[in-house]
Amino acid sequence: MQLKHTYLFLLGLILLSSFAVMKQNETANKIELLTIQSDYEVGETIVLKFSASKINKPLLYCSNSYGSTLIAASTENDTLVYNIPENITKKIGVVNWTLLHDAVSLSGHFNINPKAEVASIETYIGPPSIEAGGTDYTMLVVIPSDSLDNPVPTNTSVNAKFQFLASEEKEDMFTKNLIAYKKIHSKKESGRMLVSSESLGINSKEFTINVSAAIPTDFTISATRPHAYADGNQITTFSTSIIRDSHKNLVSDGTFVTFFITNSEGNILKTTGTTIDGIATSKIIHPDYKDTWSIKAYVDGMSESNIISLNFKRVIEDFDIAFSDKNRTLTIGPLQSFMEQMIPDGLHVKLNIYQNNTQVQTLTKTSFNGYVTFKLKPAIYKDGDYSFSVEAAGLSKDIKTKKLW
Template identity: 40%
Template sequence: MKRKLHIIIILVSIALVLLSVTLLDKKSITKNTLSYITTQENFVAGKPIAIEFKGSFENKPQLYIIHSFGRTLLDGILKKDIIQFNLPKNYYNKTSLVSWFLIENNDEKAKGNFQIIPNDETKTNLESYLGPPSTLVGDGHFTMFVTIPTDNFDNPKFTNTEVAIKHQFLNTIATDNEKTKDFIAWKNIYAPTKSGGVLISASCNEAITKEFDAVIYPSIATDFTIAYKRNHEFADGNQITRLTTSILKDKFGNTVSDGTMVTFIIKNKENVLLKTFGTTIEGIATGQILHPEKENSYIVKAYVNGISKSNSIQINYKSINPTIAYSFSKDNRTISVGPIKSFMNQIVPDGIKVTLRIYHNDTLVETIIEDSNRGKATFYLSPEFYKEKKYSFEIETLGKTIKKAEKNVSNK
């Protein structure tokens, strides 16, 4: 009995194995009935692309596309046992590695990929960029010229596409043949040691770029010298002393760019610091200082801030020893100063400072300053503020001081 049971189990097992083999074979046959008709691996951009399959389909399958332009699901055109999928125009116009998956009843039936390559049959276009558009002379400074050759569908050309890059400076024209890598061809245009403009262009096949230009500016200024010029040496508080620099140049001998700021630092004999500024025109900067109103001596030095400096110069101003007339009113409350006469006995210009110091019992009460008008200045002592009976006065202008003894002041 046990022997019969054992034989029955063995027979059932054999039957199950044979059945599974039969089913597996049928499944393999079903899969093998599907074939990928399109054998082409590379397609040219801009030309329609159709993907075809042959086989028996239970339901109408779809083709899932992964493209650099995006992803999409395509419906096919079924004719008997052949189904055809047509890529949209915006997909087949762009180069890419395309992966596809044939989907039926949410099941992946087949998969593969193909390449869309640039179209060399169309005209070549060049997209070009230059940057920075300016740089300094020498010292390894450069501007980079980058160009991207593309087909008529804006697809970058094949790697190692040759591009001729030309650049001109003064009487020299050079051509460099560069090959594309990672879609672009580029060239570093190193700055010469002379300032000026560099013209750059590129060509590929029959395509030519427009003219690009890079400005090569002079480098930073080196040390320089300064000088001064004036009409006379008198401290009249009116004339102008002009400070000028030598022609500022960089270390390569180029005249620095117009507009370079120069600061003139002036120290007088009281150690007071003054400043004036100038910007270069054709390499020369000019600053102006007003003559002092009394004898003085100026030490002047100029700087291009943080870059270069000049020599120091000394400018001396002589006192004009002016003639100062003055008078008091009957009540001594109005003091008229002038006319004030300068070094040629001429009336001083308008705007000269006239100082009146008022004392009571040798104590300074107030200092009043007026500007001259036609060589004169007038001071009035109001009874509301100056209530004492006696005051003494001191008049100063253009470095000269006149002291007046005590005066009786009327309070009427």
């Protein structure tokens, strides 16, 4: 019986010793975070401290939106010290950390907040050209950042400044989601707007917005010419009235205007011009035969003009045709204009050649010194009877039968 009690006593001592050792090991392995602060200003030195352990120094795993890193510990007065590197402390955001050890499960996070200062301003604006009238707008986007290139805190004041014609305006806006922005609507007038921004004493560069005229309204056209004769030589000039938008702004220089000309045969000619100070002009050469023109102008897809008509008189009333050199040389002329002067060089004359009521060929030449000469080579035109038709300045003359030999 005594032996049994002794055995139980020894067994109890062994169990108590084992429990005490386990408690001692648990206390030795326990690590706790000693650092209380969880919010820091960007660029500030950040140190995390933990209670020391008799085990090997575990690595600290840190992760933010820019990447991850492992930090080795140092010991100071029975304390584990982890110095957070600058590549993490110089970027705002949340930093998550985890202590890496099989026997320890410890993690947490701290916040790095932006500084309330502005070192530089990035400014974006677009589109650079908008339409007058108050409906179109451009967007101003301002991104203030601190000396470490981090966005400034939310609700940081940004002052936008505008100069247009005789007016100067200012308007406050505030950062949100890293940026400050504003819609800049056009005025009723056209012109050039200057835009800049300022935040906490730092100013952006100057930006320019072109406020151009809105869609042009309908306009009128006119024509000027030296005379009304169809000489194929002089120039007719078409001009528009001053083209404006609905707010009376001059359309932008370079606005494209197309003049469509419909002649008496239904054919369409076209000439174009661009505006300068709201007026577009274009030129076209006179026809070389009697004709009537109907002219209308368009700013493509936007506005149109009235219709004007021009009549061109026949410049040549008659001309002679002379045959020579075995009827193989035809001389047409003199071609005299409306004052009986020789027609300017370059008038087109057409010779149609027929044989046996069938057109053989058409020859075209231009006048020189008031005459046109056609030579019919024997190698091409064999001896025989031919008929001819001569067309010049809208006139036509027929020669029934001529023998070539």
